[in-house]
Amino acid sequence: MSLGASTSVQVVLKPGDKAPLAKVLSLVDQQGKKLSASRISKRKILIYFYPKADTPGCTQQSCGLRDIAADIGRTVIIGISPDQPAKLLKFDEKYELGFTLLADTEHTAALAFDVWKKKSMYGREYMGIERSAFLIDTSGKISHAWYKVSPKDTPTNLLQALAK
Numbered sequence: 001m002s003l004g005a006s007t008s009v010q011v012v013l014k015p016g017d018k019a020p021l022a023k024v025l026s027l028v029d030q031q032g033k034k035l036s037a038s039r040i041s042k043r044k045i046l047i048y049f050y051p052k053a054d055t056p057g058c059t060q061q062s063c064g065l066r067d068i069a070a071d072i073g074r075t076v077i078i079g080i081s082p083d084q085p086a087k088l089l090k091f092d093e094k095y096e097l098g099f100t101l102l103a104d105t106e107h108t109a110a111l112a113f114d115v116w117k118k119k120s121m122y123g124r125e126y127m128g129i130e131r132s133a134f135l136i137d138t139s140g141k142i143s144h145a146w147y148k149v150s151p152k153d154t155p156t157n158l159l160q161a162l163a164k
Contacts, residue, residue, distance in 0.1 A: 030088035048131075077099040080102045081103070
């Protein structure tokens with residue numbers, strides 16, 4: 001069995017690095033449309049990567065972000081997973097998330113953000129998303145990077161980062 005794309009070159013993003021937003025803008029959302037650059041221009045952006053829509057951890061993370069959306073001003077929330085747009089739409093509608101979910105079916109954004117990793121469960125190795133989140137400032141640079149973030153910590157981390 002092939003594990004797919006390799007991550008032999010580590011490109012861990014850190015504060016001050018330019019965010020690979022072009023890879024994000026190439027993806028389609030839950031409506032099947034590309035995210036417009038003007039929608040995120042000159043705004044802070046939280047991009048979070050999650051393994052699979054409508055699973056317990058991903059639901060906790062996404063609903064936690066939905067619940068603080070009114071407290072983050074003009075900051076844009078964008079969730080990214082390998083799911084198809086139709087699955088993302090069902091997830092959005094089921095939990096009334098109200099923010100953009102992008103389908104990274106070819107893992108281009110996940111690779112650019114270095115969150116497409118070799119994982120193992122019950123002795124089986126496979127490639128998958130390492131749950132992570134990135135706060136991007138208004139100039140397109142990484143302000144905060146949280147690799148291997150807990151689903152419940154994502155909203156708290158965002159609120160703390162925005163308060164600084």
